Amino acid sequence: MKWKELEEEPCSMARTIGVIGDRWTLLILRECFLRTRRFEGFQSALGITRHLLAERLKKLVRQGILRRVPYQESPKRHEYILTQKGLDLYPIMMAIVHWGDTHMVDERGRPLLHQHRNCGKNFDPVMVCSECGEPILAKEVHTHPGPGARRPLAKSDVEAPAPKPKVRRKVA
Amino acid sequence: MKWKELEEEPCSMARTIGVIGDRWTLLILRECFLRTRRFEGFQSALGITRHLLAERLKKLVRQGILRRVPYQESPKRHEYILTQKGLDLYPIMMAIVHWGDTHMVDERGRPLLHQHRNCGKNFDPVMVCSECGEPILAKEVHTHPGPGARRPLAKSDVEAPAPKPKVRRKVA
DNA sequence: TTTGACAGTTCAAAAAGAGAACTGTATACC
DNA sequence: GGTATACAGTTCTCTTTTTGAACTGTCAAA
Known part of the structure; x- marks a missing residue:
């Protein structure tokens, strides 16, 4: 099964699992609720590889669970903040x-x-x-x-x- | 990170994720709550490969979330039933x-x-x-x-x- | 000038998963 | 007796994901 398909199944559980149902995503979300907001913060707290972290954050932003908010210019830096949809995962x-x-x-x-x-x-x-x-x-x-x-x-x-x-x- | 380590972290969430925090395991558990109990039942409902299904069921039994109960002799056949620990996942x-x-x-x-x-x-x-x-x-x-x-x-x-x-x- | 913070990207190697076929017991049908 | 089907796996190869480590690039401080 391709995991994209999960999100189209007529089952709210399958759809949700397609979005947050993997280990790293769940751990990243744990960190979010513990107030971690920045790339380095997630990386050092979890020991996740930087590659995967970047990918998972992108996916969570695409799904509207996190918002990527700039907190400084030059160099551009962003924080990842839970949206209401994300907070609803509590x-x-x-x-x-x-x-x-x-x-x-x-x-x-x-x-x-x-x-x-x-x-x-x-x-x-x-x-x-x-x-x-x-x-x-x-x-x-x-x-x-x-x-x-x-x-x-x-x-x-x-x-x-x-x-x-x-x-x-x-x-x- | 090896996923075995997760279960020893001083975090109830990490430990739980180490046990049930992957896509197939969550979907198998969904089926359990929908009263599926047998190997073929899980396999056809989910389209999971038989190999992975066998492995995940073994793990859930090891963790005390499912109980492997014989329902007939010759050939030996078993059903996978939620334990109380498993029911508590509801x-x-x-x-x-x-x-x-x-x-x-x-x-x-x-x-x-x-x-x-x-x-x-x-x-x-x-x-x-x-x-x-x-x-x-x-x-x-x-x-x-x-x-x-x-x-x-x-x-x-x-x-x-x-x-x-x-x-x-x-x-x- | 060198170092360090930060947020990534790239790439080879290892692990996990997919897909399909195969094993083995046992019953039912012809 | 021969064939088909149910059931619960196991084995195999191939593909995708994940890991681990190094690299890129901007900027600030010492």
Whole structure:
């Protein structure tokens, strides 16, 4: 599969993955949220090769996730700033961090704590339903095709067919 | 950088990215949440090469995100089922989908709608603070080192130094 | 004049991924 | 019995990506 194609699939997840779904891009975005803005800053913080960094930054700018803003003339220098579209990635970042905090910490505990200025407390992000406000569990969510689905109302597009082998065998 | 190293970095985000931060892994996980469980199912749904699929599934099992469960004897066949650790990835998936729904849809609208069984309505996921319940904005979050930080209390570890060039130039 | 900051670009070598064919067990159909 | 098909991989070669390191070019400070 060519990754350009991903962005045209009738799946918001595939499209998003086509834009930010690789390791370096995600790490670059982490740095953005930690207030890194300049080429050298990203490069030294991440140890990414300069070649790839230049390419990834270009792509993020093309996608409207970063804005390339001049901060001095002669020589021309630019900073990479998150746009609103970029800032909207924050829940993804927080969800990733939170999973790591839950499942990937060693005995010493979390590397980073997050404090909510509103209430002053260290917090965890919780995903809730926009309609009823209750936390969302995978089991309680039912998906069905929306207007942008490939073939409207074709359930098989969105839910894999139940495993039903044509050939019956000895079952363990 | 070797990607194994990522998992040892003192950053929950880097560690998580080391585990699930590549395109195919994310797409495989999408399929898992859409109830795909078998090798052929993943392969035909995604068009991933069989080679890569086998490798990624192995890795996800090693990481405890999927469990390889036999569903028949002779020939031995297995299904790949999300563990609790895997199910806990759901907020990440939903956050990714939601960003795509917001920023990557065409005129036709969303490819997929999500219905919350609790309240019966189609919903968007909203990320709120575990302490005060208010939605979280990037601007309202302050980070500081936790017990698992590389060097306790070294602020420079977690916040990039403010851009302060040693050399002063004509500023635009 | 030399050094260093900064933001890239270039190029050869190594790693990862794609595409297709092949392996091996087992059942169903003719 | 012979052929076809399901399933879950493995093996192979070829192409694309990524790495690592060096190089380019502007400007300022010592």
